[in-house]
Each structure stands twice: as structure tokens, then as C-alpha cells.
Amino acid sequence: MRNILTICSKEMNSYFRSPIAYGLMAFFGLVTGWFFYIATAYFVQNSMKASMMGGGGPMNVNEYVVRPVLMNISVIGLFIIPMITMRLFAEEKRSGTIELLVTSPITDLEIILGKWLSALMMYCAILAVPVLNLMVLFAFGKPDWKPMFVGIFGLILQGGALLALGSFISNTTKNQIVAGVGTFAVCLMLWVLDWVSSFESSAWAKVISYMSVVAHYEPFSKGIIDTKDVIFYLSMIFFGLFLTARSMESLRWRS
Amino acid sequence: MIKVEGLSKRYARHVAVDNISFEIEKGKIVGFLGPNGAGKTTTMRILTCFMPPSSGMAEVAGFNVMDSPMEVKKRIGYLPETPPLYPEMEVGEYLQFVGKLKGLSGNDLAKRVADVSDRCNVAEVSKKLIAKLSKGYKQRVGLAQAIIHNPEVLILDEPTSGLDPKQILETRDLIKSLAGDHTIILSTHILPEVEQTCESVIIISQGHVVARDSVENLTSRLRGSETVAVEVEPRSGELDTAVVQAKLEQVAGVSRVVYRDTKAGRSHFEVESLQCRPVRAELARAVVESGWNLNELRGVNLSLEDIFLQLTNTDQAASGGAK
Numbered sequence: 001m002r003n004i005l006t007i008c009s010k011e012m013n014s015y016f017r018s019p020i021a022y023g024l025m026a027f028f029g030l031v032t033g034w035f036f037y038i039a040t041a042y043f044v045q046n047s048m049k050a051s052m053m054g055g056g057g058p059m060n061v062n063e064y065v066v067r068p069v070l071m072n073i074s075v076i077g078l079f080i081i082p083m084i085t086m087r088l089f090a091e092e093k094r095s096g097t098i099e100l101l102v103t104s105p106i107t108d109l110e111i112i113l114g115k116w117l118s119a120l121m122m123y124c125a126i127l128a129v130p131v132l133n134l135m136v137l138f139a140f141g142k143p144d145w146k147p148m149f150v151g152i153f154g155l156i157l158q159g160g161a162l163l164a165l166g167s168f169i170s171n172t173t174k175n176q177i178v179a180g181v182g183t184f185a186v187c188l189m190l191w192v193l194d195w196v197s198s199f200e201s202s203a204w205a206k207v208i209s210y211m212s213v214v215a216h217y218e219p220f221s222k223g224i225i226d227t228k229d230v231i232f233y234l235s236m237i238f239f240g241l242f243l244t245a246r247s248m249e250s251l252r253w254r255s
Numbered sequence: 256m257i258k259v260e261g262l263s264k265r266y267a268r269h270v271a272v273d274n275i276s277f278e279i280e281k282g283k284i285v286g287f288l289g290p291n292g293a294g295k296t297t298t299m300r301i302l303t304c305f306m307p308p309s310s311g312m313a314e315v316a317g318f319n320v321m322d323s324p325m326e327v328k329k330r331i332g333y334l335p336e337t338p339p340l341y342p343e344m345e346v347g348e349y350l351q352f353v354g355k356l357k358g359l360s361g362n363d364l365a366k367r368v369a370d371v372s373d374r375c376n377v378a379e380v381s382k383k384l385i386a387k388l389s390k391g392y393k394q395r396v397g398l399a400q401a402i403i404h405n406p407e408v409l410i411l412d413e414p415t416s417g418l419d420p421k422q423i424l425e426t427r428d429l430i431k432s433l434a435g436d437h438t439i440i441l442s443t444h445i446l447p448e449v450e451q452t453c454e455s456v457i458i459i460s461q462g463h464v465v466a467r468d469s470v471e472n473l474t475s476r477l478r479g480s481e482t483v484a485v486e487v488e489p490r491s492g493e494l495d496t497a498v499v500q501a502k503l504e505q506v507a508g509v510s511r512v513v514y515r516d517t518k519a520g521r522s523h524f525e526v527e528s529l530q531c532r533p534v535r536a537e538l539a540r541a542v543v544e545s546g547w548n549l550n551e552l553r554g555v556n557l558s559l560e561d562i563f564l565q566l567t568n569t570d571q572a573a574s575g576g577a578k
Contacts, residue, residue: 006355010341017343100339100400103303104356105328252306 003106007114008121011088015122024083025126028076032130035072039065040137061143062223066134070151070221073130074214077123077159078187084122085166086180088115089244093174098251108248112241116160116167123159127152147223154220157233158213162187164240171247187213256281256408256438257302262311263462264297271297273462274311281407284434286453286470287442288563294462295442296336299410302440303333316407329358332406332437336413338397342386346377346396349385350403357404367403375399375429391422398429402437409437415448427452446563458563483535485524486551487542494547496522506541508534521550 015021047059092098101111131152137143165186170179194212196205209215213236216229257279264272272294279285287295301308302315304324312319318326341349347368354364372378375395380388385396394414401409414430415423430452433439443449449456450470458466466473487499496514499522503512508528515523528534535552542549 002360003356006352010344010352013348014341014343095339095341096335096337097339097341099300099303099305099333099335100353101356103305103328103331103333104353105325105358106356107325 003110004114004117007101007106007111008118011115011118012121015084015118020083020087021122021125024080024122025129028080028126029129031076032069032073033133035076036065036069036130036133039068061137061141062147065137066143066148066151067221069130069134070148070155071214071218073127074155074158074217074221075191077127077155078162078191078213079184080123080126081159081162081166081187082180082183084119084126085163085170085183086176087170088119088167089171090173090176090179093171093251094176102248102252108245112167112244112248116164116241116244119163119167120156120160123163124156127155127159144223150223150225151221153225154217154229157220157230158217161233161236161240162190162213164237164244166240168240168243168247171244171251190214256283256316257440258314259298259302260312262298262301262313263309264294264301264306265309270462272301272308275459275462275464276311277457277464277467279438279440281438282435283455284430284439284441284453286449286456287440287459288444288446288449288456289442289459290444293459295459296412298459299333299412299440299442302327302408303331303410304328305333329404330407332401332404332409334397334401334409334411334414336416338393338400340385340393340396340400342384344385345382346385346388347372347381349396350381350399353400354403359404367405371399371403374402374432376425391418391425394418394422394426395429398426402433405436407438409433409439411439411441413443414441415443415445423448482555483526483528483538484551484553484555485526485538485542485549486521487524488521488548488550490546490548494520494522499542499545499547500524502541502545503538506534506537508537525555 043059043061043064046064050059089098092101102108134143134148138145162183166179166183169182169186170176173179173182190211190213192212194209194215197209210232216232219226219229257277259278260276262272262275263270275294275298287298289295297306300306301313301320304320304327307321312321314320315327316330318330320327341352344352350368350371351364354367359367369378372381375398377392377395377399380392385393388396394417398411398414401411411430415426418426427448430439430441434454441448441453453470455469456467456473457464485503487494494517496517500512500514503509503524503526506526509526510529511527513525513527515525517523526534526538535554539549539552
């Protein structure tokens with residue numbers, strides 16, 4: 001545990017020592033802020049219209065603002081993940097510092113968990129920016145906080161799963177760019193996999209669309225914790241970290 | 256302290272290390288010498304548990320690298336060819352990090368960091384970013400990193416490569432000062448380095464150990480006979496080199512005389528003597544008594560370089576040795 005924290009804090013340090021963290025936070029803040037602005041403006045306009053027309057109850061903030069914004073964050077997150085994970089192992093392999101880690105009295109698993117945990121914390125730090133946006137809603141309205149927090153929890157789960165895959169891809173190469181592009185391609189594929197379900201309903205289409213990451217996020221954005229989705233993300237985390245461990249081991253045999 | 260038996264490492268297409276065996280006693284500095292690509296780094300990487308061997312066994316401080324890698328890692332300090340440094344960290348911070356990785360904590364950690372910073376002369380840059388350090392400082396930080404947990408065995412892969420002459424001397428002194436407490440393996444392809452720093456040497460070429468002995472023994476064993484360079488000048492007139500050669504050949508104990516050249520009236524010969532026969536005094540007398548001037552009488556030492564080339568007499572070795 002102590003070793004995991006040592007690795008993790010070192011990684012956090014290098015994220016925040018370089019412009020990566022700030023760049024990503026700024027980019028993510030800008031894009032999600034834009035979506036938040038559009039969703040709120042749309043909501044305000046429509047609820048004003050609705051109240052002028054009379055009739056119906058007040059519109060639901062969770063339904064019209066929180067949920068679409070969370071869905072947007074989930075998708076934009078796919079673009080952020082590769083930038084967080086690309087350097088995790090590729091950089092250490094390129095500069096040779098991986099030799100220090102591997103010849104120190106710590107296990108591969110501790111190295112992997114430490115790095116993955118730091119990536120997850122970095123992801124959470126980036127998520128904090130749009131979450132602040134959502135908090136603003138509390139000042140002007142009465143959104144229900146529970147579905148909102150379920151949504152954030154789901155984002156973290158989804159991030160953890162993709163970060164685990166990203167760690168694996170970063171571990172297979174010495175080149176950050178290759179790792180980044182590879183991870184991006186995988187994230188994108190995992191997003192669009194379920195589009196097949198719109199015109200196909202055979203068994204294979206179901207299997208493929210089941211693997212789609214964003215589809216599993218949808219219930220979370222509505223505030224529903226479905227064990228099926230939680231297990232999906234957890235098994236993906238496990239799978240990604242397992243592949244990373246295998247890849248580390250193969251590095252020893254091949255190098 | 257280190258025991259290697261029948262160690263081999265095979266890659267898909269070639270054999271990097273082929274059935275090598277050696278033993279190193281506690282507290283010794285051993286030079287690991289060989290041309291580039293001879294298998295030095297591979298052997299070191301096996302000893303540090305970076306990679307497992309294909310066959311054979313290696314033991315460090317009584318622990319097998321395959322069976323108890325954690326115990327081995329705790330006892331080894333390793334400086335790879337490029338020091339494993341994080342450019343975005345400060346020196347002090349980096350040493351703290353490595354100390355923690357090696358299992359130090361609390362007061363112990365702070366004490367060891369201060370200790371190795373002093374020892375490796377990096378205390379004055381402890382607040383500097385590693386990216387801003389000169390190559391010499393980076394190498395010293397690398398060394399500090401390797402000894403931070405006071406390991407029994409220190410494995411240094413080309414610790415002086417890329418340094419300037421002053422830094423090389425400093426690094427060598429530092430390494431020498433570490434002997435005794437630590438058993439040190441030092442790989443290099445720079446031959447004088449081995450002569451100056453190490454007590455014994457293991458020469459490796461194309462994955463095989465071709466020689467292992469103390470530096471003195473190796474030099475004298477391979478020297479066999481002594482070679483003396485002689486420079487002769489006539490007191491007046493021309494010198495008949497054939498006459499000189501004949502005269503020198505008559506000296507007791509001389510096995511062969513080779514005429515080299517004549518420059519500005521001075522003729523140069525190389526005289527090889529039989530094993531263990533001091534011939535210099537006799538040579539000097541023969542030259543002077545014949546009425547010539549003896550300008551120079553110099554023993555040509557067979558350097559480690561010559562031995563090395565003799566032992567690793569392949570094209571690859573020649574290119575490595577020429578560096």
C-alpha cells in the first residue's frame with residue numbers, strides 16, 4: 001500500500017509539474033462549460049415560456065440540465081483519457097526510468113495500481129471543473145442532488161475503466177504519441193459500438209453494443225445505479241489492469 | 256556475494272549471454288569488460304532482476320534472482336547506462352522518492368538522503384530541477400540513487416560514459432571510495448578505467464567469459480615476454496642497422512629483434528626477451544660498448560588494451576576496443 005502511494009504521489013507530482021494538468025483542465029472546463037451554458041440557457045428560456053403559457057408544473061432541472069450535461073461530459077471524457085494515460089508507461093520506457101521501478105523492491109502490481117490510481121485522481125481533478133458548474137445550479141434552483149452524485153460516480157467508474165485500458169496501451173509502446181492515438185482509437189470505438197444496435201438486432205449486434213462504454217453510462221446520468229453497469233465497468237478496470245500486468249511481464253521476457 | 260552459474264539469455268534471433276559462470280567475493284570491485292553488445296548489460300539486468308535468465312542460475316547475497324527477487328532487489332543498487340532520472344523532479348525530492356521505493360522511511364530516509372547527497376557531492380544542487388543539471392551532476396545523482404539504501408551489491412553500467420575527463424576522475428574516486436562496504440560490479444568498454452578502478456576483471460565477448468583474473472595477473476600472464484624499445488644513434492657518421500640488429504641479437508636472453516625505422520639518424524628497434532629474463536642492462540652495455548649512443552631504452556608494456564584485443568580477436572571486438 002505504501003509503495004502504491006509512493007508511485008501515485010510521484011505521478012501526481014509530474015502531472016501538476018508539467019502543463020498537462022492545467023491544459024487538460026482548461027480545455028475540459030471550456031468545452032463542458034459551453035455545453036453547460038447552452039443547456040442552462042435552453043432550460044431557462046423554455047421554463048420561462050412554459051410559465052408564461054401557464055399549465056404544467058415547473059420543469060425538472062435534473063432532467064433538462066444535469067442529465068444532458070453529464071452525458072456530454074461522459075463523451076468529452078473519451079477525448080481526455082488518452083492524454084492522461086499516454087505518458088504513464090511509455091515515458092518511463094523511453095527514458096529508461098522503468099529500470100529503476102522494476103529493479104526496486106516493489107511488485108509490478110504496486111507500480112500499475114499506483115499509476116492507475118494517479119491517473120484516476122488526475123481524471124477526478126479534471127472532472128471537478130464541470131462539477132463546479134453543476135454546483136452553481138444549487139444557488140439558483142433546487143436540483144435533486146442524489147441523481148447528480150450518481151452521475152458523477154458513474155463518470156468516475158467509466159473513467160477508471162478507460163484509464164485501465166489506456167495504461168495497458170501505454171505499456172505496449174515507448175512512444176507517447178502512439179500510446180495516445182491508440183488509446184483514442186479504442187475510446188472512440190467503445191463509444192460508437194452501440195450505434196450498430198440502431199439497425200441490427202441479432203445476437204452479435206447485441207454483444208457488440210453491450211461493450212459500448214457510453215451506453216452503460218446512460219443509466220447513471222439518469223441517477224440509476226444498475227449493478228449490470230457497475231459490474232461492466234469494474235470488470236473492464238480489472239481486465240485493463242490485468243492486461244497491463246501481463247504486458248509488464250512480457251517486457252521482462254523480451255526487453 | 257555474487258554467484259553466477261551457467262547463465263544464458265537467448266532472444267528470438269540471437270544469444271546475448273551464453274553459459275557464463277563467475278563468482279565475486281564480498282567487498283571487491285570487479286570490472287566487467289567487453290565490446291559493445293558483448294552481453295554486459297544483459298548479465299547486469301539479470302542480476303538486478305530486471306529480466307529472468309533463459310537458463311542457469313544467478314545468486315546475489317545467497318538469494319536466487321528467480322526464486323526471491325524481492326530479497327535480491329533489496330540488496331542491490333543499480334545504475335543503468337542512462338541514469339534513471341525524472342527531469343521534472345528536484346534532486347532532493349528524487350532521492351526521497353527512490354529512498355521510499357527502496358523501503359526507507361521517516362528519520363532513516365532523511366538521514367540517508369543527506370548522507371548520499373554529501374557523499375556524491377550533490378547536496379548543493381538538492382533544490383535544483385534534474386532537467387537543469389549538467390551531465391556530470393546527473394551521473395552523480397544516478398550514483399546517489401543507487402547507494403541510497405546502502406545496498407550490499409552495487410551494479411554500475413558504464414558509470415563514466417559521456418563524462419568529461421575531470422568528471423571521470425571524480426566518479427572513479429567516488430566508486431573506489433565505495434568499495435569495501437559494497438561489492439561493486441562495474442561494466443565498461445574503457446580499458447584504462449578497469450586498470451585504475453578495479454581489483455579484478457571479467458572479460459566478456461559475444462556472450463562468453465573469455466578471461467577472469469586480477470588485473471595484475473592478467474597483464475603478466477598474457478605478457479609472457481617483455482618487449483623493450485631501443486633507440487640507437489651513431490656517435491658519428493652513418494649507422495649500419497644490420498650490424499646493430501646483429502649485435503642486439505647476441506645479447507643473452509633476447510629472442511627477437513625487430514628493426515622499426517630510422518628518423519634523423521636515430522634508429523629504433525624493438526627487442527623481445529625470453530620469459531622472465533631481464534635484458535635491459537645487457538642491452539644498454541652492448542650498445543654503449545659498440546660505440547653507439549643509447550638514446551632510449553623503454554619497456555613496452557602490454558596494456559590491458561592489447562590483452563583485450565588478443566582475447567576478443569574478432570571484428571566486432573576490434574571495433575569495440577578501438578573506442
